[in-house]
Amino acid sequence: MSENVLRIENLTMQFGGVVSVNGLSMEVNKGEFVALIGPNGAGKTTAFNCVTGVYQPTNGRIEFMGETIVRNHPQGRMARQYMGERATLYTSAYRGEDDPEALEAIEREGDGERRAQLRAQFDAEARERLESAKRRDPDALTNRVIAPTPDRITQLGIARTFQNIRLFSSLSVFDNVLIAKHMRARQNVFSATLRLNRREERRMREETMALLEEQDLARFKDEVAGSLPYGLQRRLEIARALATEPRLLLLDEPAAGMNPQETQELGEFIVKIKEKYELTVFMIEHHMDLVMQFCDRIYVIDFGKLICEGSPEAVRADRRVIDAYLGVVE
Template sequence: MDELLQAEHVSMVFGGLKAVSNFNLHLNKGELVGLIGPNGAGKTTAFNMLTGVYRPTTGSITFAGKSIVGLPPYEVTQRGIARTFQNIRLFSELTVLENVKIAFHFHVKYGLIEAVLRVGRYFREEQEIEEEAMELLRIFHLEDKADEVAKNLPYGAQRRLEIARALAAKPKLLLLDEPAAGMNPQETHELMEMIRWIRREFALTILLIEHDMSLVMGICERIYVLEYGEILAEGTPKEIKANPEVIRAYLGGE
């Protein structure tokens, strides 16, 4: 399989605190991989390093064969990595449609002058963005909410909108940070089906952090387990379930 992302010997030190140490992870094109671990294990810090929010203290991160260490988040997004957040981060005062349209602007080709004067490619590209954004809203059953202010959506719909916005950036790799947080079992089951579907339809590689073990074990092909900032284990769901170190660290006993 073609390797898409590789993190090697990555560490992140804040003051004297090692949040992540000797972190190694690889993702092949088209994989659906989980990253699990107890609270405070360093999972979100790892995501922040992969997306340019933090610059790692040591180590290398390559994506599609090129280093992304030191790139700001918007450049990492332009390269093809998009993410959602543990705490939903929508533009709460903008409409549902505007939230999705914003992400498409990572890929516009018209220039500043064309935008200011509203000439040339501006109208054509803006019309295409509107159509593509509405299509994404249809996929996520949000088209009837297009003109609603994002903060007024129910929680589950806000989660769907955040994933739709991430997909509008046209990523090759999608990072999902606790997508099932706050969802009931029925919503979680629907989310599992949605993640499977978008991986297939958008030809994506997906890495997800999640505490809901039924979701992780149900959809991931491989799982990494993080403890105290270090990779404790890596393997298939079956291997992870049977790993005594994982049982001790994550489940707290036999």
């Protein structure tokens, strides 16, 4: 079994009375290129925002490189409003009972002996689940909430791009990438102000320049980022994300607004940088050609729920996916 880079467990995000992501669980393995697809409003970007710390999920746990980075359970007013599943999974109240319906079925069992036997088996399974939960997450069965801010997530090594491009649009292309280097520079405000970090500053500038040259953006380095054509802005956003030295790259609809040829180029480009920087890539995308051609695995969600998972061929053939995209034929 290959190593998990990202592991999402029972992720639920509820806004008021709307459950945007519901009990989503998925894994992204090291070196994989995984896509998350689904109709508009299925909750893809919300899931991304939970991973990157923009939103605090209502319930669920997210693991990055084997370490829990996000963990929450419904609390306060949300505990009463909660409409998702497994509300107690990440609290001290969790006893391993995962399936209340199975338990009810056991209770309905007529034969007393068989009922006891089933019950014992059920309890054993629950204990096993409890144990494994404890093994995976040392904080399991405490009410501890882990909710890092987005910058912390980026520091851990998850970089992202945005669906609607979010560049620092009145700054130069060079500065846009250079800013991403700020986080990992060894300096403090005094050394930076008094220019005692000269070597560090030079390294940042050289690395930025190298990255821009590699992305073919060096020509534009002094241009204002907002004045670049759309395609280049997309590329700059990816370059900027790479400058944070990530291990996992999250791309939110990188091919939005691109024509088929540009999309093809983008796919090749992503694969190239993935190889070069030994990245794992997790992407939301609507362009099926891109997804089917380049991705190793695909997750499909609809109405916040995972409906299908597998290789491009399997997903293409899956009835539920076709239903979700085209509507159910009665």
